[in-house]
Amino acid sequence: MTGSDASDLPTVAVHDQHRAASVEALVPLDDAQSAVLRLPDARSAVVLGAPGSGKTTTLVEAVAERVHARGYGTDELLVIAASRSSAQVLRDRLEARVARATPGSLARTAISLALEVIAGSGAFAGTGRPRLLTGGEQDQTIAERLLGDEVDGTGPVWPAELGPEVRRLQGFRTELRNLMERSVEHDVAPAELRRLGSLHDRPEWIASAAFIEGFLADDWRGHLTPAAALARAARLLDEQQPGTGVLGRLRVVFVDDAQEATHGVLQLLAALARHGITIVAFGDPDLTTGAFHGARADALGRFGEVLGRPVDTLLLEQVHRGTPGIRATVRGVTDRIGTAGAGRHRQAAAPIADAAAQARPVVTVAAGSPAEQIAVIARFLRERHVLDGVPWAEMAVVARSGGLIPAIERGLSSLEVPTRASTGGAPLREHPFVRAVLLAVSVALGRTPLDAEVVTELLHSALGGLDSIGVRRLRAALRHADLAHGLDRSADRLLEEAFAVPGALIGLETPSAARARSLADSLAEARAQAAAGASAEELVYGLWSRSGLERGWVALSKGSGQAAEEANRDLDAITQLADAARTFVESEPETPASVFLDRLLEQTVGDDSLAPTGFRQAVTIATPAALVGTTFDTVVVAGMQDGVWPNLRVRDSLLGASELVELLEGTATPTADARRAVLHDELRLFAQATSRANRSLMVVAVVDDDHQASPFLTLLPEPDPHRAALSPLSLRGLVGNLRRSLTRRVRPADPAERAASASALAILAEAGVPGAPPEEWYGVADPTSTEPLHDPTVEELPVSPSRMEAFEECPLHWAIARLGGGASGFASGLGTIVHAALEHAESSDESALWAAVEDRWDELHFEASWEGEATKRRAAELVHRLSAYLHDAERAGVTSIGNESRFSLRIPIGELGGAAVLGGSIDRVEVVPATGGTRRVVIADLKTGGSAPRQDRDVADMAQLGAYQLALASGAIAGTEGMPSGGAKLIVVSAGTKRKEYYDPAQPALDDEALDRFRERVIADAIGMAGAVFEARVGTHCHDPFAFGECAIHVVPAVSS
Structure with a gap:
């Protein structure tokens, strides 16, 4: 059917009835939109409209009009969208509006169409259907080839400033991919790129040409890059006769968001136009987001030149989305952008809004820190949700780049704002x-x-x-x-x-x-x-x-x-x-x-995915590019700091893909103009972000010692100084504020405010809000038990010599460790292994000691390999020093009569009826020759920790050594009967000097009076360890930054105190 008016349509009655019900637009259209629907069949056109002027709505109605009023078959028209997600949304809208069976999807991307053209041609030649090489696969392949060239010492000769360190960066690979795509789009073969590099003194183009040659030499088995697919499809269409091939019945193509079209997409549209297919493109050059990837903001202004045929230009003159305040903000941004040959659409009238929308201002906030920015955003979104009833899914937060999204997502989630990140940047x-x-x-x-x-x-x-x-x-x-x-x-x-x-x-x-x-x-x-x-x-x-x-x-x-x-x-x-x-x-x-x-x-670059995700009410967090073709009730533009937005770094600065395109098209610009072009691109991104809002818009910047506000904020109203001080507007935040009002000691609330806070907390507690009932407050609940750990009147109370000092220093710290709340790491595990090596040592041979350590090395676990390597070096040092000590002991005639000798000594507790049981293991029991031929017993304890004492005066009153001496004097250590005590000492192998590889501070032998005093010390500690209350030594231990105690967190005052 080729007729262009209603008289050519069939006159079957039932079809007429259906058509009569369908021709009228489902939404009222203004005069400018209606003019688009009246375009003649064979007339190509470009439809320009400001954000919210109804471009996509007009497109959908134009498709419906051609089907229902002009009798087009659904295989005679096609809609091209800017992205797969946009195509999916458009597909659903079109299917619902057209309400006809379709042989395929009515909406698709240009690349999808290109692959169909190639597959259709390849099917006749028996080559099968091609597959698109995704961005992630491209990046992976480029990375592999670059690494291979580096390892083999082969490949292109890159300029010195593009050395191996630079070529390993993802940014370099991204620029190389961009150069490859632009070369393919403009039909620049590697040989031509090499010639241009030589002609214009661009060694990076010469090296890139050699790399691209190797890349293209690989067998891709039907895989095509996006640019290659578009270019091949355009060539195939030019080789076909009009009306033939897989698109033989196609009469009209509508293009949505045409400002995102790359050179390759424009060439495909031109090839379609040469087949006699009508092209109607909708867009706004002020909203182009893909300039870095080759999108052409100027294409709509010269669309007739692109297609090679006359086109009509229609303007949508009325904005239907947003509020007057939002429209004024967007207009203030777009007025500062170069017109790209099409600027008249900016004159579109502001929307007619209800009184509430008219009064709602655009909000600007200068947050004092990144955390405050998140809190401000969360409060604003919650206001819209709680007070205004806006669903979470109708709100969005926009960030300049994908790298900023994870932090925003985590921050909002921690404040109980449901989020959904809309970015494919992360693998x-x-x-x-x-x-x-x-x-x-x-x-x-x-x-x-x-x-x-x-x-x-x-x-x-x-x-x-x-x-x-x-x-x-x-x-x-x-x-x-x-x-x-x-x-x-x-x-x-x-x-x-x-x-x-x-x-x-x-x-x-x-x-x-x-x-x-x-x-x-x-x-x-x-x-x-x-x-x-x-x-x-x-x-x-x-x-x-x-x-x-x-x-x-x-x-x-x-x-x-x-x-x-x-x-x-x-x-x-x-x-x-x-x-x-x-x-x-x-x-x-x-x-x-x-x-x-x-x-x-x-993969180091993520691929986009259309895999279905569970629908849930959540705030979308995305970049401007990811929001093309979308609209939200409420939008927050975050991270408006200088250097972040705008980012004025000239694109393609390493390999110059943009300069190559300018050279080929004869549009080369000076550096100053290039920076101006980047500024305009940044303004377009900002316009895209702010124009997504329908009813409410907030723009937030972090302003502190490290961050300055973006100059773009001068285009907006003055920041609201009161926003940052608002409460979180969440149940958790409300409970916190009420509890603070009720319990604070500094500037306490007046009695009336305290009473109101208590009443509000009672209501919340009755409703089951967590944190509101006083019994849930830290410091208010009764102890789970007041019973002592042991009954000193009937039980034997265990006392560990190595833990007496810790108990005396801070009973609370001891109790936490005793009850399983202490922390341990690989340092303590290393000490255990070295102690075991000493236990089984038969001599001072260092290799034998090290073999004993290595036998048990796999018992240690490390978070990272470097930790394991560092710990092994430390272990070797400890073993070397221990060997040095043992060697010196052998030379001095010292012998060991027991390693890891266990003992147990029962000490009655006076009238209480119980007893303290002093027990443990002694690392080394030594027999030391003395003057006159007598031999004395010396108890030695190995220390591998860095804080061990090193001087005699530091161990004179050490409980652990005193306990060992008491056990020796009481006959509790086997094999020492009849031999006098020579005292006790430490073997400190954790540190040394050039003169001495270890320390052995000694405690003199205790006389009877000193032993009696130590018995009383053991009894006192035993009774304390058996108690129900454990004192925190706040002044001398818990708050000491060098004490490293787990007790510090337990002495924080309760919220309710």
């Missing part, structure tokens, strides 16, 4: 759960050995479900079971065997073991699948389904708060991973799963 592998699944896939494929480190990482992940304590309990359970069978293997080895041998965990009946058993079974099943040739999709789905996480995460995601946010993000991530695996299998069914694993693990 999928960076999500913790995805990383765990990929690690499990690698194990299943035999790529990663299942050693203790890998098992621990998987146990810590959501697949294993154990925290550090759970893993520690599992290791302890494995050790106990091993010892019960008369074995003594390391926990690491047992953990590896438990996951290597099917059913190895069946005998352990603990919650930690049950979770570990489930993970071990899932990994075993995954290995079996991989051995049978399972695809990447099957491996990913199997691990996910066996994890049993879906039900719990889905339930959590339906709630609110941070847990719900995390659950939603986790579900989105696994959905995207499954979608990526499915896409990989569909496009490359014969490629093994290991290739999929490599691609995901090596």
